[in-house]
Amino acid sequence: MKAFWKSMLRHPGGVIGLVILFITIFIAIFGPTIFPTSPWRMVQRPFLPPFTNPAVLLGTDALGRDVFAGIIYGARVSLLVGMVSTLVALIVGVPLGATAGYFGGRVDDALMRFTEFFQTIPSFPLAIVLVAILQPSIYSIVASIGIVSWPPVARLVRAEVLSLRTREYVQAAIVTGQSNSWIIWREILPNALSPVIVLASLMVATAILLESSLSFLGLGDPNMISWGYMVGAGRTVIRQAWWITVFPGVAILLAVLAMNLVGEGLNDALNPRLAKGSR
Amino acid sequence: MLKHFLLGLALTSSLCTAALAQEPKMGGTINAVIQPEPPGLMLALVQNGPTQMVSGNIYEGLLRYSKKLEPLPGLAESWTVSPDAKTYTFKLKPGVTWHDGKPFTSADVLFSVETLRVTHARARGNLVQVDKVEAPDDLTVVFTLKQPFGPFLGIFEVGSMPMIPKHIYEGSDIKTNAANNAPIGTGPFMFKEWKKGSFIQLVKNPNYHIKGKPYIDSIYWQIIPDAAARSVAYETGKVDVLPGGSIENFDVPRVSKLPNTCVTGEGWEFFSPLAWMWLNNRQGPTANKLVRQAIMYAIDREFARDVIWNGLGKVATGPSASTIKYYTDDVRKYPYDPAKAKALLKEAGYKGEKIRMMPLPYGETWLRWAEAIKQNLNDVGITIETVATDVPGYNQKIGEWDFDISYSYLYQYGDPALGVGRNYVSSQIVKGQQFNNVEGYSNPEIDQLFADGAVATPDSKRKEIYDKAQKILVEDVPVAWMLELQFPTIMNCKVKNLITTGIGVNDGFRDAWIDK
Numbered sequence: 001m002k003a004f005w006k007s008m009l010r011h012p013g014g015v016i017g018l019v020i021l022f023i024t025i026f027i028a029i030f031g032p033t034i035f036p037t038s039p040w041r042m043v044q045r046p047f048l049p050p051f052t053n054p055a056v057l058l059g060t061d062a063l064g065r066d067v068f069a070g071i072i073y074g075a076r077v078s079l080l081v082g083m084v085s086t087l088v089a090l091i092v093g094v095p096l097g098a099t100a101g102y103f104g105g106r107v108d109d110a111l112m113r114f115t116e117f118f119q120t121i122p123s124f125p126l127a128i129v130l131v132a133i134l135q136p137s138i139y140s141i142v143a144s145i146g147i148v149s150w151p152p153v154a155r156l157v158r159a160e161v162l163s164l165r166t167r168e169y170v171q172a173a174i175v176t177g178q179s180n181s182w183i184i185w186r187e188i189l190p191n192a193l194s195p196v197i198v199l200a201s202l203m204v205a206t207a208i209l210l211e212s213s214l215s216f217l218g219l220g221d222p223n224m225i226s227w228g229y230m231v232g233a234g235r236t237v238i239r240q241a242w243w244i245t246v247f248p249g250v251a252i253l254l255a256v257l258a259m260n261l262v263g264e265g266l267n268d269a270l271n272p273r274l275a276k277g278s279r
Numbered sequence: 280m281l282k283h284f285l286l287g288l289a290l291t292s293s294l295c296t297a298a299l300a301q302e303p304k305m306g307g308t309i310n311a312v313i314q315p316e317p318p319g320l321m322l323a324l325v326q327n328g329p330t331q332m333v334s335g336n337i338y339e340g341l342l343r344y345s346k347k348l349e350p351l352p353g354l355a356e357s358w359t360v361s362p363d364a365k366t367y368t369f370k371l372k373p374g375v376t377w378h379d380g381k382p383f384t385s386a387d388v389l390f391s392v393e394t395l396r397v398t399h400a401r402a403r404g405n406l407v408q409v410d411k412v413e414a415p416d417d418l419t420v421v422f423t424l425k426q427p428f429g430p431f432l433g434i435f436e437v438g439s440m441p442m443i444p445k446h447i448y449e450g451s452d453i454k455t456n457a458a459n460n461a462p463i464g465t466g467p468f469m470f471k472e473w474k475k476g477s478f479i480q481l482v483k484n485p486n487y488h489i490k491g492k493p494y495i496d497s498i499y500w501q502i503i504p505d506a507a508a509r510s511v512a513y514e515t516g517k518v519d520v521l522p523g524g525s526i527e528n529f530d531v532p533r534v535s536k537l538p539n540t541c542v543t544g545e546g547w548e549f550f551s552p553l554a555w556m557w558l559n560n561r562q563g564p565t566a567n568k569l570v571r572q573a574i575m576y577a578i579d580r581e582f583a584r585d586v587i588w589n590g591l592g593k594v595a596t597g598p599s600a601s602t603i604k605y606y607t608d609d610v611r612k613y614p615y616d617p618a619k620a621k622a623l624l625k626e627a628g629y630k631g632e633k634i635r636m637m638p639l640p641y642g643e644t645w646l647r648w649a650e651a652i653k654q655n656l657n658d659v660g661i662t663i664e665t666v667a668t669d670v671p672g673y674n675q676k677i678g679e680w681d682f683d684i685s686y687s688y689l690y691q692y693g694d695p696a697l698g699v700g701r702n703y704v705s706s707q708i709v710k711g712q713q714f715n716n717v718e719g720y721s722n723p724e725i726d727q728l729f730a731d732g733a734v735a736t737p738d739s740k741r742k743e744i745y746d747k748a749q750k751i752l753v754e755d756v757p758v759a760w761m762l763e764l765q766f767p768t769i770m771n772c773k774v775k776n777l778i779t780t781g782i783g784v785n786d787g788f789r790d791a792w793i794d795k
Contacts, residue, residue: 040654046586062529063586063651136667218646222638222665236507236527236643 007269014265020258028079031072039069039225050243059243061234067244070230071251077226078255081142082208086200088146093153094196098184100154101161112158115151123148127210131219138221141214145207156199160192194270198263205259212252227252301775303494307793309774311520311784312509313479313500320470320479321459322441323391323398331438332522333479333500335785337378338464339442341369341388341420342435344781346548348604348693350432351780354383354442354465355420364427364736371418375488377444378469385414390445394453400712405434405697408734426734429741430604430694436549437466437786439692467493467789477502481788494792506642510534519774522784523547523766528589528644534769541772544591544765546783551600551698552766554688556652556759561719563683564634564661569627571756574684575613577620577659578652580761587648591767595760597753598699602763603691605732605745610753620659629661637666639686640673649686678711680719688764689714693781695745700729703757720757 008014037043042064043056050059050067058067100111130144164170165188173183212228214220220229227248234244317329322338341355350358355369375383392412395402408428413421424431434440442465447458461470465488468481479500483493501518503509506527512518513526513534523546526534535542558565558574565571580594599606634656638649653663663684668676676682691698701707704726707715725748732744768778777784777791 038654038657040650040657042582042586042651042654063647132669219667222667233643233647237529240529240533 004269008265011265011268013261014269017258017261017263017265020254021262024075024079024255024258027072028075031075035069035072037066037069039065039073041065041069043069047237047241049241050247058247059241061230061244062237062241067230067247070225071227071248073225074227074230074248074251075255077138077221077224078208078211078228078252081138081145081211081226082204082255082259085142085145085149085207085211086203088142089150089153089203090196090200092146093150094157094189096150097154097157098161098189098192101158102165102180102184102188104162104165108158111154115154118148119151121148124210124213127214128217128219131214136214136219136221138224141211141219141221145210148210149203149206153196153199153203156195157189157192160195161188164188164191194266198267198270201259201263201266205256205263208252208255208259301794303776303792304795305494305792307495307795308497308499309495309520309788309791309793310499310501310518311522312512312518312525313502313522314509314525315504316476316502317479319459320462320473322438322462323395323443324454324459326399326401326438328524331782332785333481334441334462334464335437335466335782336468336481336498336788337462337466337470338437339466339786340435340437340440341371341442342432343786344433344436344549344693346545346781348433348548348781350435353435353437355435358432360432365424367422367424367431369420369422371420372488373418375465376486377446377465378463378484379444379447380486381444381446383442383444383465384417385420386417387442387445388412388420389414390449391440391442394443394448395440398453399440401692402434402440404701405439427736428696428734429736429738430696430733433693433697436692436782438782466786468498471497489789493789495788498788506530513537513769516771519771520777520784521769523768526769527642528587528591531589531591531767531769535767539772540769541774542767542769543778544767546768546778546780546787547766548602549693549781550690551602551693552688552690552764553595553598553600554686554761554764555595556761557677557682557685557687557718558756558758559680559683559718560721560757561680564627564629564632565683567627567629568755569623570629571759572613573620573623573627573629573659574656574661574759575756576616576623577661578655578759578761579615581615583648583651584762587644587651588762588764591765593763593765595763597749597760598703598758599695599745599749600691600763603698604694605742607746607749609746610750617655617659624660631660631662633662633664635666635683636663637668637673637676637682637685639688640668640670645686674713677713677717680710680717687714687717695748696729696733700733703752704729718757720755722751722755725751 043066044060044064046060046062046064048056048060056066061067096111100108127144127148130147131140134140170183170187173187215226215228216232218232220226230248231245238245313329313333315329317327317333319325320330320334322330322334339354341353343351343353345351354372354375356372358367358369360367371385377383389412396406408424408426410423410425415421444463447463448456467484467487469484471480471482473479481498483496487493503512510526510530513521514537558571560566584590584592584594593601596608597610636649636653639645653665656663677685701715703716703720705721708719709715728744728748732741735741735744768784770777773794775792775794777787779787779790
């Protein structure tokens, strides 16, 4: 574990990513306590430019709502959706991929054809359709993002399991008569985890982007403010008031960038070949 | 360079004012925005706003209406009313032909009236008091009423009662007739082409019954789905006319200030759109009158007008818009007063139960408005859960009464008997329809007042009845009235004389011309 942090911290991109990520998480958890004004409240005159009034630092939107408050509260939705939907994708993808890879043969064929079925449908349009059918809410958004993003997890886990299955320690476990599920969970999966962790961190970034895109198109949860919603609502007034779109846009950019940098840092830190060199 | 530009500006603006005295010029093409794309153009079957706007220039009604809602000759040259106010005799204009060359006669009027009674919900309501319609000769039509009906001369507008050709529709199923795709009317413009998702083209009717009109050769109704793109299309000169509601409200001031741009709020008098919140009177907290009154005090309608509608429109005082007949503002007033709203909620025993709110899915303005109102209601302690939906979902939920609070804006058609009563009388509680008494308000006294008001004579008696009805309704708050909307028409100043009637662009191209 120590070695992991050492190599992670040696990666400058990863450090920057981690710092931004921790700031975002801090804002998401404590922001609303420190900053209790609801982002929906009309606090000042509409279209107030940024940096003119210290009370509303980033200006106000078309209804006079504080853009800064929107960004604070939006962090919550973005991170929540990003992480929970990734979790959903993992919960579906990991067991499916592991089963397919471990048992092989007909089971593998059936499960992989099923996965391919999902892979052939472009993910964003599918997410739009699902949210539109289920009515936009935080639950339908998390569910639909989870549904469109599990196939790569399943394929990755399957590939890892396929290669690990032939290792001697697995063979040994089979010979000693361990049950299949015990072998998968205790012998194989722990060793297949590092690429999955890297993939998951990148999936959080993709999920944040997907949620923003859905909200941008007006398919966000109407009861929760999110960065994508702010960009979408401000888009039509971009010529009068650039700040309504730009600041939440920057927030999305930073959050996604941070997740990508963290993913890259993890990739290097968890890669045994690169890690060995640093030891 | 700048000097030249300023000089040019001064010149064009002086031309703008001088134009009134100019002789109309012939020829030219006008590009106008139509938003959204109409579902069809056969006016007897489809009555959506955009359909009325395009087809009002293809079809004609017996009468037209001035901006003051006085009847003007249309296909009927003149009309007389019998002393007992029960017989209306219309003299049709001679020499009128359909676009395919067949003559227009009183038989077409009879056929249209009978057809619209089946296909056109509003016409059916308007014609309830008609006992019989007769055609003594080719150019005379006589309507005999069961009893005097005050607003009768107000029901002949082209969108309310379009004249359709008997020789094409007789004996066929009107809904599937192939002619619906290329409608045939008597109007100044003929249907030429509809490229779905792109444009609808109308061309000049060379045999129009007013010699010398129309002046312009062709109209292109451009279909541009994105609001920002519609503004750009106007700025770049791709379109010349932005009918009311074509661009987002916050863009109206900016676009209005562009050089050589003329703006008018006229041309909506006949419709007088009034926006309100539906409050479900059947169930939940909104079934309580005190809660409904509290909502009226809680919403900041002046803020909505100034910020969301950019100062356009007027705060509504009750069920009638101030532009229609028998309007009175001698009713209970609901200024923005959160403290009073809180007190009323307390009195009503409301304890923060969740109320579902469904915004009107008609674009940015309506979503922002719903967000502002949600905040207003939150401020007085009402818990709101927003339900997102699309247009078909909205129509369905409204029709099935599956909402607590929602939004709409409806036309009033100049007279409370035509456009107001339908939203409050209990006979209009019909499941599955969207624009009637959706809120489920039921009050026998109001039913009686609207029934009496429609047939009372003289005018002073009607006024008395409607004054009383307005007082009761405003006290009961069956729906929360918000604003009398204004939809300014924005156009290039080279387009002259477009808005001449109470329905504006809908039948305005007859008299419009282009200054070159």
